[in-house]
Amino acid sequence: MKPPEIREKFIAILDSILAIEPDKVKLESDIIRDLHADSLDVVEIVIECELEFAVDIPDEDAEKLKTVKEWPSFLWRLASKAFSTVGRKLVSKVIGASVLTLRRFVLVASRRRILTTDG
Secondary structure, eight states, X not given: OOHHHHHHHHHHXXXXXXXXXXXXXXXXXXXXXXXXXXXXXXXXXXXXXXXXXXXXXXXXHHHHOOBTTHHHHHHHHHHHHHHHXXXXXXXXXXXXXXXXXXXXXXXXXXXXXXXXXXX
């Protein structure tokens, strides 16, 4: 997902929680001061973003995000990092499984004399 798509989804989240028309939301808008979100609204925004983008947003990071413009780039970095970590783990599992499968094949083949060293 690219930053513009993330921005659109984030603005949709703001609309659903704060009942603000998407065309009224400016990138420079302060979520609390300009969009009149209270602390409970911010918690809901964090939860919805975590669900929508499959990320974990630390409280200390959420407290630093003030404007609409800051959220999508932050979410993109988090999602990219999470995807990268999951991707590396998945690749290492697939490679590990492939090596294990190959070892099992060689063991079984050698027992059945499918593989020989005679060329």
